[in-house]
Amino acid sequence: MQRIVATLIKEVQLLLKDRTGFVILFVMPVLLVLIMTLIQNQAYKSLNEAGVPVLFINFDNDSLGTAIERGFEQNPICKLQVYHPDSTANFEERVAFAKKEVLQGTYLVALIVPPGASQMLREDVERMMDGFMNGDSLVVEEKPLEQIHIEIITDPVARKSFVMAITSGLRELVASVKTRVLFQIMTQKMSSLIGADTSLELPESDFFVFNESAAVSDSQPGLIPNATQHNVPAWAIFSIFFMVLPLASSMINERITGMHARMMTFPGSYLSIISGKIIAYIIIANIQFLLVISMGKFVLPLLGMPMLHLGDQWLALVALTFSVSLAAVSYGLMVGSIFNTQQQSAVFGGISILILSALGGIWVPLNIMPATMQQIANISPLNWALKGYYEIFIRGGGWLQIKWEVMKLVLFFAGNLLFAAYFQKLKRN
Amino acid sequence: MILPPIITVSQLYKRYPSSATDALKGIDLEVGHGEIFGLLGPNAAGKTTFFSILCGLVKPTSGTVYIDGKSIENDMEAIKKKMGVVPQDIALYPTLSGRDNLLFFGRMYGLKPSELKPRVDALLDLFGFDENRNQAVNKYSGGMKRRINLLGGMLHEPNILLLDEPTVGVDVQSRRAMMEHLKDWNENKESTIIYTSHHMEQAQQFCHKVAIVDEGIIVAKGKPNELIKEHDCNSLEEVFIKLTGKKLRD
Numbered sequence: 285m286q287r288i289v290a291t292l293i294k295e296v297q298l299l300l301k302d303r304t305g306f307v308i309l310f311v312m313p314v315l316l317v318l319i320m321t322l323i324q325n326q327a328y329k330s331l332n333e334a335g336v337p338v339l340f341i342n343f344d345n346d347s348l349g350t351a352i353e354r355g356f357e358q359n360p361i362c363k364l365q366v367y368h369p370d371s372t373a374n375f376e377e378r379v380a381f382a383k384k385e386v387l388q389g390t391y392l393v394a395l396i397v398p399p400g401a402s403q404m405l406r407e408d409v410e411r412m413m414d415g416f417m418n419g420d421s422l423v424v425e426e427k428p429l430e431q432i433h434i435e436i437i438t439d440p441v442a443r444k445s446f447v448m449a450i451t452s453g454l455r456e457l458v459a460s461v462k463t464r465v466l467f468q469i470m471t472q473k474m475s476s477l478i479g480a481d482t483s484l485e486l487p488e489s490d491f492f493v494f495n496e497s498a499a500v501s502d503s504q505p506g507l508i509p510n511a512t513q514h515n516v517p518a519w520a521i522f523s524i525f526f527m528v529l530p531l532a533s534s535m536i537n538e539r540i541t542g543m544h545a546r547m548m549t550f551p552g553s554y555l556s557i558i559s560g561k562i563i564a565y566i567i568i569a570n571i572q573f574l575l576v577i578s579m580g581k582f583v584l585p586l587l588g589m590p591m592l593h594l595g596d597q598w599l600a601l602v603a604l605t606f607s608v609s610l611a612a613v614s615y616g617l618m619v620g621s622i623f624n625t626q627q628q629s630a631v632f633g634g635i636s637i638l639i640l641s642a643l644g645g646i647w648v649p650l651n652i653m654p655a656t657m658q659q660i661a662n663i664s665p666l667n668w669a670l671k672g673y674y675e676i677f678i679r680g681g682g683w684l685q686i687k688w689e690v691m692k693l694v695l696f697f698a699g700n701l702l703f704a705a706y707f708q709k710l711k712r713n
Numbered sequence: 714m715i716l717p718p719i720i721t722v723s724q725l726y727k728r729y730p731s732s733a734t735d736a737l738k739g740i741d742l743e744v745g746h747g748e749i750f751g752l753l754g755p756n757a758a759g760k761t762t763f764f765s766i767l768c769g770l771v772k773p774t775s776g777t778v779y780i781d782g783k784s785i786e787n788d789m790e791a792i793k794k795k796m797g798v799v800p801q802d803i804a805l806y807p808t809l810s811g812r813d814n815l816l817f818f819g820r821m822y823g824l825k826p827s828e829l830k831p832r833v834d835a836l837l838d839l840f841g842f843d844e845n846r847n848q849a850v851n852k853y854s855g856g857m858k859r860r861i862n863l864l865g866g867m868l869h870e871p872n873i874l875l876l877d878e879p880t881v882g883v884d885v886q887s888r889r890a891m892m893e894h895l896k897d898w899n900e901n902k903e904s905t906i907i908y909t910s911h912h913m914e915q916a917q918q919f920c921h922k923v924a925i926v927d928e929g930i931i932v933a934k935g936k937p938n939e940l941i942k943e944h945d946c947n948s949l950e951e952v953f954i955k956l957t958g959k960k961l962r963d
């Protein structure tokens with residue numbers, strides 16, 4: 285026990301003297317999380333709680349325009365600004381105005397429904413009905429719905445997935461209006477055929493219910509992935525794993541200075557020497573984690589970015605963070621055991637963490653990556669960790685939801701230790 | 714009462730895996746309790762290899778070593794507790810101060826915190842350190858590093874002290890102080906010292922007994938004065954040259 289304390293004190297002293305190591309362990313994480321969140325915050329804004337600013341210019345002022353307006357007002361991802369130009373307003377002028385607003389970034393998307401759109405839709409449907417009843421199905425294709433030009437103007441930086449959500453939402457709204465019109469016309473025709481006065485109306489509520497909010501925990505409504513929720517855990521994980529550099533370097537240093545051999549002449553097993561180092565770096569990893577988490581909790585909100593939500597599964601959070609630190613420390617031990625020079629270990633350690641982090645969805649969130657990438661990500665321990673934190677922070681998950689990730693990380697730890705022990709043995713002979 | 718030898722080595726062979734020849738070729742040696750024993754030999758004679766086997770860093774190819782009645786094969790842990798090792802190459806944490814290095818060594822040997830600090834400071838005083846004890850070792854002169862390197866091995870007052878060229882690069886004043894201290898220590902603590910050196914005059918004065926090794930074999934052993942008489946020489950250095958020749962070693 286005393287020997288573990290001795291190595292612990294020694295590691296702390298060494299680290300305090302090692303400016304580069306100190307910067308890598310404690311300064312870099314703070315800067316990374318700050319910079320990356322700032323950069324990604326803009327992109328993420330398109331999905332956060334406040335909603336995306338959407339400009340809606342309704343020249344129609346009839347059933348179609350109203351339906352679209354209502355539809356988007358109910359959509360939680362949109363913050364709708366509606367204009368009802370009067371009949372004297374110039375359509376082209378308004379389109380130009382909308383373009384300007386979008387370019388300036390006031391709105392991410394502008395929708396402009398042309399004058400008389402509902403009327404055109406009705407005529408369309410009526411013609412379609414007539415043609416259909418006359419047995420002439422060709423008419424249907426002759427005058428397609430696309431004749432109604434609804435202008436959609438998007439900011440080029442807007443995410444494609446978001447633009448697609450808007451257009452598909454629009455299409456569904458138009459379809460629902462079309463269905464209603466069809467229903468009305470049909471009942472009209474029917475009643476005129478039967479000669480009865482029926483004023484059947486479809487219920488106001490739509491056939492289509494849009495529910496586009498992200499699948500988040502019910503216990504924490506309104507918790508939607510945003511720049512903070514992704515970047516804080518992501519860069520905490522990255523920084524913890526980046527300890528491979530100072531850790532491997534400290535091991536190699538001990539071999540170069542002869543301290544490793546000297547310690548082997550001390551009583552007590554090698555395990556007791558190395559466990560002091562392991563504990564020291566586990567403590568460091570947890571300090572790093574707390575540091576980055578407090579950035580998300582206290583500093584990012586001051587800079588106008590969303591505040592980090594930690595969820596309420598503290599036990600799961602502790603278990604996950606502990607297993608992440610085990611995984612990272614063991615990786616450092618392994619790299620430190622394989623290589624003989626600082627340079628080799630720094631190059632291999634640094635590059636391998638960069639690759640594993642890119643694969644693991646640290647830099648670019650996996651949900652906007654192609655499916656094959658999401659598959660490949662499964663090999664990265666950084667991804668296991670990230671999935672775990674997503675589960676706890678975003679979905680409110682607990683131990684049951686993260687247990688597999690924790691187990692994988694612990695297995696990774698054990699595997700690395702075996703490798704490290706093997707290479708240590710190889711070196712001794 | 715005559716104590717049995719504290720170290721008994723018989724037929725000790727060592728061949729490094731990467732090497733085609735034996736570094737040690739059948740060493741037989743006994744070191745008595747409380748002796749200062751000198752292991753003298755030209756470069757590459759196998760002195761450091763011998764020490765590495767005694768302190769458990771290197772496994773012998775064959776042969777037996779008993780230290781204080783315990784075999785290095787089975788009882789290394791017990792042996793390590795009684796042994797202090799001062800390596801030939803300085804082995805310290807360069808960025809830590811001399812004092813912090815020594816405190817670390819003391820803790821690793823299980824010294825109580827209450828006795829550790831006074832002891833470290835007393836030794837640093839004795840070995841001529843002032844405020845510089847709190848400076849990083851990589852700012853020390855070669856001799857200062859040597860002194861810390863030596864103190865690191867004897868801080869825990871071991872029964873057996875292995876010194877591999879402890880005074881290389883140390884000035885006359887410091888060397889004298891170091892040897893005086895070791896001599897006092899040997900007398901007062903009744904501890905055994907085995908030491909290697911290329912400094913024959915020092916060995917002649919300092920050692921109760923010496924063994925001269927060359928190319929992995931012991932070519933002579935005994936009390937310095939007896940060896941000088943036996944080989945009809947004037948000094949240990951002459952004996953050494955007579956026995957090991959003038960050829961340069963690799």
Ligand SMILES: Nc1ncnc2c1ncn2[C@@H]1O[C@H](COP(=O)(O)OP(=O)(O)OP(=O)(O)O)[C@@H](O)[C@H]1O
Pocket residue numbers: 729730731732736754755756757758759760761762763801
């Ligand atoms: N790790 C090793 N691997 C292979 N050969 C080694 C190793 N260590 C030492 N040797 C060889 O063993 C022989 C004895 O070396 P050793 O270091 O024991 O000599 P020494 O007497 O301590 O020399 P010096 O006075 O120069 O310190 C040399 O030929 C050396 O090349």
Ligand SMILES: [Mg+2]
Pocket residue numbers: 760761762801877
């Ligand atoms: Mg040597």
